[in-house]
Amino acid sequence: MGEEAKPKYIPDPNSAKAKLGKIAKEHYDNLWIAKEKGEMIGWCASNFPQEIFQTLGLTVCYPENQAAAIAARGGGGRLCEVAEGEGYSNDICAYARISIAYSQVKDIEEQNMPQPDYLLCCNNICNCMIKWYENLAKELNIPMILIDIPFNPDYKVSKEEIAYVKGQFLDAIRQLEEITGKKWSDEKFEEIMKISNRTSKAWLEATSFCKYNPSPLNGFDLMNHMAVAVCARGTVEAAEAFELLAKEYEESVKNGTSTFRAEEKHRIMFEGIACWPHLRFTATELKSRGINLVATIYADAFGFIYDDFDGLIEAYCNVPNAINLEHARDKRTAIVKNNKVEGLLVHVNRSCKLWSGFMYEMSRQIAEECNVPLSTFDGDQADPRNFSEAQYETRVQALTEIMEANKGVR
Amino acid sequence: MYTLGIDIGSTTSKCVLLEDGNKIIATSLVVAGIGTNGGIKCMNEVLENAKVKREEIAYIIATGYGRKNFSEANGELSELSCHAKGVHFADPEVRTIIDIGGQDAKVIRLNSKGILENFLMNDKCAAGTGRFLDVMATILQVPIAEFETQARSTKEPAKISSTCTVFAESEVISQLANGSKVECVIAGICNSVASRVAGLAKRVGVKEEVFMSGGVARNGGVRDALERELQVSIKYSEHSQLMGALGAALFAYEKIGAAE
Numbered sequence: 307m308g309e310e311a312k313p314k315y316i317p318d319p320n321s322a323k324a325k326l327g328k329i330a331k332e333h334y335d336n337l338w339i340a341k342e343k344g345e346m347i348g349w350c351a352s353n354f355p356q357e358i359f360q361t362l363g364l365t366v367c368y369p370e371n372q373a374a375a376i377a378a379r380g381g382g383g384r385l386c387e388v389a390e391g392e393g394y395s396n397d398i399c400a401y402a403r404i405s406i407a408y409s410q411v412k413d414i415e416e417q418n419m420p421q422p423d424y425l426l427c428c429n430n431i432c433n434c435m436i437k438w439y440e441n442l443a444k445e446l447n448i449p450m451i452l453i454d455i456p457f458n459p460d461y462k463v464s465k466e467e468i469a470y471v472k473g474q475f476l477d478a479i480r481q482l483e484e485i486t487g488k489k490w491s492d493e494k495f496e497e498i499m500k501i502s503n504r505t506s507k508a509w510l511e512a513t514s515f516c517k518y519n520p521s522p523l524n525g526f527d528l529m530n531h532m533a534v535a536v537c538a539r540g541t542v543e544a545a546e547a548f549e550l551l552a553k554e555y556e557e558s559v560k561n562g563t564s565t566f567r568a569e570e571k572h573r574i575m576f577e578g579i580a581c582w583p584h585l586r587f588t589a590t591e592l593k594s595r596g597i598n599l600v601a602t603i604y605a606d607a608f609g610f611i612y613d614d615f616d617g618l619i620e621a622y623c624n625v626p627n628a629i630n631l632e633h634a635r636d637k638r639t640a641i642v643k644n645n646k647v648e649g650l651l652v653h654v655n656r657s658c659k660l661w662s663g664f665m666y667e668m669s670r671q672i673a674e675e676c677n678v679p680l681s682t683f684d685g686d687q688a689d690p691r692n693f694s695e696a697q698y699e700t701r702v703q704a705l706t707e708i709m710e711a712n713k714g715v716r
Numbered sequence: 717m718y719t720l721g722i723d724i725g726s727t728t729s730k731c732v733l734l735e736d737g738n739k740i741i742a743t744s745l746v747v748a749g750i751g752t753n754g755g756i757k758c759m760n761e762v763l764e765n766a767k768v769k770r771e772e773i774a775y776i777i778a779t780g781y782g783r784k785n786f787s788e789a790n791g792e793l794s795e796l797s798c799h800a801k802g803v804h805f806a807d808p809e810v811r812t813i814i815d816i817g818g819q820d821a822k823v824i825r826l827n828s829k830g831i832l833e834n835f836l837m838n839d840k841c842a843a844g845t846g847r848f849l850d851v852m853a854t855i856l857q858v859p860i861a862e863f864e865t866q867a868r869s870t871k872e873p874a875k876i877s878s879t880c881t882v883f884a885e886s887e888v889i890s891q892l893a894n895g896s897k898v899e900c901v902i903a904g905i906c907n908s909v910a911s912r913v914a915g916l917a918k919r920v921g922v923k924e925e926v927f928m929s930g931g932v933a934r935n936g937g938v939r940d941a942l943e944r945e946l947q948v949s950i951k952y953s954e955h956s957q958l959m960g961a962l963g964a965a966l967f968a969y970e971k972i973g974a975a976e
């Protein structure tokens with residue numbers, strides 16, 4: 307007699323998880339509705355100032371989110387190979403390869419989204435983004451708007467940089483008005499800034515619950531919820547869902563419950579993007595050892611808090627991928643100390659030159675400053691070929707053994 | 717009381733049988749690693765050498781890449797902790813271990829109690845590992861055991877890339893085609909492994925005494941090159957390859973102690 311099929315888990319529809327899932331799903335559904343209505347669709351970089359298109363009432367989607375979803379559902383390798391067949395090197399970002407491949411394949415089972423009519427690029431996330439979007443623009447013969455926010459070698463954002471970016475911000479509005487025919491409204495802009503701040507505050511508050519010991523959440527939850535922080539930051543629904551999430555975590559702290567379904571024996575910072583093609587394996591290996599992810603810089607990456615227009619620009623200049631090593635280190639060191647982290651697990655992400663480049667030295671400095679052990683592993687955010695299970699296991703096990711020894715367990 | 721440590725690596729399996737946590741009764745090494753019957757063979761060999769029966773062993777700890785699949789073991793630990801433990805037992809003054817095995821290279825920092833403090837491992841590339849040397853030995857048709865003598869016989873090492881095994885293979889072929897002497901190419905290969913691993917060691921921070929474990933420790937050509945690269949004297953022993961298994965046997969003894 308065959309085993310009965312396990313019923314599919316359906317979260318309480320009033321829970322934050324269900325609401326966030328609904329927002330993420332509706333994001334894709336709404337794209338198709340807009341496309342059918344004849345609206346123009348933009349493809350947008352994850353850290354492009356969303357206040358611009360939210361104010362203009364434009365419909366955009368995010369190739370980075372799509373690539374992560376495709377990779378997590380097993381299609382990353384296939385699409386990377388499509389791009390490589392077109393002549394793209396396997397040394398470039400796997401999100402870029404997947405996105406470029408998707409713009410040609412156009413229909414896949416993992417995650418579809420409408421083809422773009424224009425592109426919104428911002429290189430505060432990485433410089434590969436510029437070439438990726440330029441190639442899309444050329445191949446698809448559509449306009450691309452770039453807001454250039456260069457990597458900041460200084461610790462602070464200068465007035466000159468704010469002026470430089472502000473000029474481009476205003477020019478992007480002008481270009482988008484021309485391309486789409488939509489009109490800018492200062493009143494709407496004020497309203498969107500308020501909502502975005504509210505969402506960001508709620509998101510950061512929810513993520514801050516990782517500091518509790520034990521944490522009321524499995525840190526990998528944040529990697530999933532982050533999709534909403536990216537794609538719906540300027541909406542009231544997202545703000546309300548994150549406020550509810552924070553409230554649920556608060557309750558969990560009081561009740562001693564957690565979404566981490568194991569005893570929390572060790573608390574680590576997971577550095578870098580998730581290894582999406584091997585998410586289950588990487589997360590399960592940690593959980594089986596009682597290791598909870600209680601810190602990630604990605605929580606900060608999509609929380610933009612500001613008081614005015616200049617503050618908004620400064621926030622976009624200060625995203626984690628655009629700041630220098632010392633600044634990036636200090637941000638992480640603060641999280642490690644605040645969240646009582648006992649070890650660092652660093653994903654040397656072969657897709658990302660920035661994150662694999664200075665990661666060794668930055669994590670060495672964090673480990674030294676915080677006196678916690680460190681382990682790195684090779685992987686990739688979306689190309690499944692750059693990861694070895696056995697190597698990951700050995701590194702995680704050794705990190706666990708050091709954390710145990712530090713606690714006198716062994 | 718007997719405890720046993722077994723280190724099942726990518727190319728070899730090693731066993732150490734320990735009595736009362738401080739006396740090595742027997743050791744064995746079989747050139748067959750993960751995915752083979754090397755583990756069982758190695759254990760049977762050590763038992764036979766010591767005239768000890770399987771039932772007399774109180775606890776077995778497995779380590780190495782094959783640690784999870786060895787059904788005879790009572791527990792398993794990473795080779796990093798085991799090498800630290802084994803080397804500390806052999807030489808308590810050691811604070812840095814350079815372990816180059818078949819498929820990876822590790823630099824391990826340990827404290828005065830022999831506890832693993834920090835470590836770094838090579839990335840996915842095989843350059844800087846024993847596998848790299850094996851590939852080169854095959855191309856040159858020179859047994860790996862002769863690398864030491866050959867490398868030491870020249871003062872003019874060839875320049876071999878440390879970036880990638882496949883690239884290095886082409887370079888070796890080009891060097892030979894251009895008339896380079898085999899001993900110069902071998903010295904260059906040893907330098908290549910050393911420079912790759914020295915990069916890891918510098919990142920961890922080399923603290924003396926420095927000890928080399930793993931199979932590649934037997935290769936004096938690589939040891940010499942590492943000493944030059946790191947400007948430190950590097951210790952090793954004829955049992956360097958057994959340090960992981962020794963550490964596992966010591967941990968096994970501690971497990972029994974803790975249980976009792």
